[in-house]
Amino acid sequence: MTVSILIFLPVVAAVIVALLKNGIAKHAALFFSVAELVIAGLFLSKFIPDATTQFAIDVPWIPKFGIYFSAGIDGISMVMVLLTTLLVPLIVLSTYQHKYNNEGAFYGLILFMQAGLLVVFTALDGFLFYVGWEAALIPIYFICALWGGENRIRITIKFFIYTFAGSLFMLVGIIYLYLQSPGKTYDIHEFYRIGLDAKHQSLVFWAFFLAFAIKMPLFPFHTWQPDTYTEAPTAGTMLLSGIMLKMGIYGVIRWLIPNAPLGFVHWQALVMILAVIGIIYASLIAFNQKDGKRLVAYSSIAHVGLIAAGIFAWTEVGVQGAMIQMLNHGINVVGMFFIWDIISRRLNTRDISQLGGIAKVAPKFSIAFLIIVLGTVGLPLTNGFVGEFLLLNGVFEYSAYHYFNIALAAVAGLTIIFGAVYMLRMYKNVMQGETNELTATFTDISGSEKLTLCIICMLIIAIGIYPHPILHISEAAVNNLIQTIKIKQY
């Protein structure tokens, strides 16, 4: 049993689904994505949580140029695979109430994107990684541009060019590493052994960092994000925020820091500061958002900023926190966008000021909404708490300069307070207060909506109460990686 099943099933499924008619396509897509989840579950049951790479596949692709189709799953990849295979069926399920024209293409693209994402999360070959990276971008571009809102043309091309630009620089970095590698291959383990001097590592660092920072997105590379999230169809927003931005974070853990540790150390303080600025900046903008979807988009920048800070600290606690928080953020943000999808589909508006009092007419909806809000703000016993706690702990342990870490951790910690303020205020304005003419028409959730929200809420609480199994998956791999890539503190 190798990882190739996991990668190629969605490709086959995408082709099948793309050829199906409206009406059947969505069921087929759900079927295939659940099948993929089951397979991922199978992998998980056979997975031994040590630092080794398992289920590996390694076949020649373009052997003349040292390119191999080489992929495998270790603890870090396993969490990402779980994230992807768990969220895609949820996202498909969340679209059940929508009528998309040309449904086959829509769901086919989602499944194709899933294949690209899984390639990124399991690739052990630089070239394969890059191909997966772009293979995930093309479908999401078309999803956003074909089924998006009114300004979609301008905004999606901006998104595409931004991310494509970043990834091209990464490609140059990958080719450069290949040329430096002793065995002239794209094998990641060979890359780790190259040992360039600090100056060249800095160049490699920036080549990779641009791609990842744009994808996450990290301040100041985030300008494409709120517009794209707002204009994209909800499924597209969920894919982008739930899974795709984790490509950038995963890339930092697997490709950026281990490949250019000296370059990273040189710029570590700067990127930490950027991450923290992003947290504060995005939180402040989120305060003033009237559009609910946009508010969630900015809150996502803030949360990702914290995850990035945790990783850049490069401590075991911080990276472990990032691992679990990636999963949590994926679940929470998908839930949050789904909430806003339900509201805007029923009431045709996302303007917070026009809403209010929905809790009275839709109690089930309001409970689900509340749980997701609490998970997002990181209340203890919800999943967000575990991740944010570990992340802040990691930032605190990062000690480049005296007091610098304390200041950083303190400022980064503000995200929890800020998050609580704008999220709870949003909840209050939307759900509580007097029911007005518009919100009185709100009907409570049912059917597929109830199922989706139910699953999300259960995950939020379950991970919040007992996060150990998930932390355990990646623990050995993270520790091993950090031991190997020990960064000297100057």
Add this chain to the structure above:
Amino acid sequence: MNTLIIISVLPIVLLYLGLYKATKSLLPVTIIGLLVALGLAIAQWNNVALPIYHGMMMFDNFAIAFSGITIIATILILMLSKGYFDKISKHVAEYYAIILFSLAGIIVMVSFYNLVMLFIGIEIMSVSLYILAGIKKSDFASNEAALKYFLMGAFSTGFLLFGITLLYGTTGSFSLEVIRDWVLAHPHADPMFYTGIVLIIVGLCFKVGAAPFHFWTPDVYEGAPTLITAFMSTVVKTAGFAAFLRLFSACFAPLSDFWVPVLLVITVITLFIGNITALYQQSFKRMLAFSSISHAGYLLFAIVALGSGSANSVFIYATAYSIASIIAFGSLILVQQQSGSDNFESFNGLAKSNPFLAFVLTIAMLSLAGIPLTAGFMGKFFMFSGALAKYHVWLVIIAVVNAIISIFYYFRVIIAMYFRTADRTELVVPAYYKVVFIISALVTILIGVYPDFIARFI
């Protein structure tokens, strides 16, 4: 070598067929003839290649590979010609014949082993093209294109010839072998030789449409009938680069310190001029003309970073670029016939009326833009790898910037087709076109996913 003979005899057969008014059999005979020529070329694959005809030509693997791709591209283009020439004039046989004469010149260009043959090959090809550019006799733009192309072409041939003469003057021979030996014996070649190299670069850059010698391209490409433009921008360009590469890797490689800076400058200018000008075009056809200039820039990478992988890079890049361009020009012909315009707007809403056509054109545009899983990406990837291997880091970064710029204009077509709406009736895509589109799209994806099957050719 039988390939060349068949391709030279075939047009004469066609002319006789035309004489006896057998217009229906023209296309099948041409395609069968070309397939035979292709088969004969491939049969010689991996044979020990020796110079033939008193050292005038050498049919080595390089020559076979490039003959193969130019013949295949010609077949695909000719399949698009069904019904196309008939509308222009009654003398259909002549057009097939002239295209094949041009192809014969191209076969000479990719297999020359003597500068005289290079010159003769280029001339056979060019003279045929001058006529082809002007086949719409009553059309003003077509006439302008032909005249412009002729004047510029003659001018550039002069440069090339002058360069060849200077090389002859220093080395005393036209033979590539003798020139190479002379270069090896004289590591510090004398100024006359250097001047010769520069003049040859100028002449060849004219032919392949590299800036700043590109001024004829947009007008000629726009004015010439679309099918001929397709031929010029794919087959002819491929042949030009094959000849360029063959000459430089055979003779001038040891002197790279001298000519690499010259070509570097030309490459950078070509990339920027091609891409930035393409941004401002309203006409799809003119955009393709400028984009072909920028692709010439990428192709020059292989010569700037001359090495063992160069032939491979040019081969993959030229293949990717040619098949994608054939789809683009084929779609343009169809859209032009329906709407009478070649502007981007005439593609609006094509995805609704013709999903298949829109889909293959999207694949072609993604390939031209160099998006992974298409052939175009592999081409760019090999070019970038080659250039980085020779430490041309800045060149690659400039190329990356240009690749990003090119997204804008390639995606304009995709955006027009998918995201803009227009009232339009369904285009009729003839069966021949469908075959060409399907083959080209499949090859594009195949090379993009598994380039190894083509990468091991050279």
